[in-house]
Amino acid sequence: MSVVTAPEPAFTVQGVDYQTALAQLRTVRETVFVREQGVPLELELDELDPQCHHVLALDAQGEPIGTVRLTPERKIGRMAVLAAWRGRGVGDALLLALLDKARELGWHEVSLHAQASAIGFYARHGFLPYGERFVEAGIEHQAMRRLLDAANPVETHEAAIAALLGVIGTARRELWIYSRELDPGLLDHPDVVTALRQFGTHRGVAHILLQDAVAPQSSHAPLLGLAQRLPSALLFRVIEEPIDRAYASAFAVNDRGGWYFRTLGHRPEGETRIDQPARARQLQNVFEPVWERARPCSEFRALGI
CATH class of the missing domain: 3.40.630.30 (Gcn5-related N-acetyltransferase (GNAT))
Known part of the structure; x- marks a missing residue:
């Protein structure tokens, strides 16, 4: 050894x-x-x-x-x-x-x-x-x-929280999160919010794609409050193109080969691994063109985000 x-x-x-x-x-x-x-x-x-x-x-x-x-x-x-x-x-x-x-x-x-x-x-x-x-x-x-x-199978809500903590906790400087509406039960979990706060305060940047920007605001999603305090660390865009909105999956990926993928974006079940750069690059390549086509979240401007 x-x-x-x-x-x-x-x-x-x-x-x-x-x-x-x-x-x-x-x-x-x-x-x-x-x-x-x-x-x-x-x-x-x-x-x-x-x-x-x-x-x-x-x-x-x-x-x-x-x-x-x-x-x-x-x-x-x-x-x-x-x-x-x-x-x-x-x-x-x-x-x-x-x-x-x-x-x-x-x-x-x-x-x-x-x-x-x-x-x-x-x-x-x-x-x-x-x-x-x-x-x-x-x-x-x-x-x-x-x-x-x-890849490790994610079969329960508790495992889903752990999978997110693994991806966030092993990120170096960048995260890419593709979500429907900030995933209630996952991205609002206190441990996940804490992990994202720590990531952001160490100069990390999370790019977050949403299909619905209104629902998180209506439910007072904790990440919106965090983004008010760390506006340069949590960046939001909303998907508008019909072909992009038809995408049913959700995922989180980092710049060190970590990823957590859910085939059905409204469910926690999926797969994860923290040390597979090839798969992480695949997911990043899915994310980036959609990010470029998406619009800034005007819904969040009143919050100063």
Whole structure:
């Protein structure tokens, strides 16, 4: 497994031998799970540990700061990052290293049990929720999975939200969203609105095509309020050409190969993938000529958009 080096403050991420690195793994896991989250020690340690692939993050002094494992059942687990290092890319680097390992092993799919507070983090890495939430070691969890070499089916409303978070969260500078009327239940979901706000405040630009501009205004769609605060980040146009209005699908696509496509634009079901540039370019090529033919949303001028 390759070593991943992050910008300053520096840390490295690498695969480790379980027995050799046991003390370092336990330092991180017991700090986070046992002392911080109150998980009983006898539940934190299990018989699978010696059989797993383990990845360890080390700071510039070689001290352990994070870890995660991949079990023989193809499940990612025991993701732990010390508090001082959270929000600095350690978790992302750990997860990417394990996904690389799963591909190296030729695995088609990986799954995990995400703590409820971490669902958005895993969604940004292409994982979709399935099944009901459950309690594990006294903490609410959600099962999630990701296909590594194919589009992931989006079958529920919860998976649709995760798919959008994945596309928005992995965008670099541009998003293209083709919607009917700002997709009530999806584009007004608080997590999606938050993700778009974060994207916009980091100089990202979302181009949003609508078939109906009146309905979002009548329903006070949250994205319109966001666009008032970030008018250069959310750009709207309305489709008028009959041939364009006959298009029944909807999609979101970004500039890093991420996409979420729905054959029926009024339904959440579809497919998604965050790492397929060829398909993303296809969807962008569908979007751009329609954008050029569409008109600015005069309906939103009173809102200052």
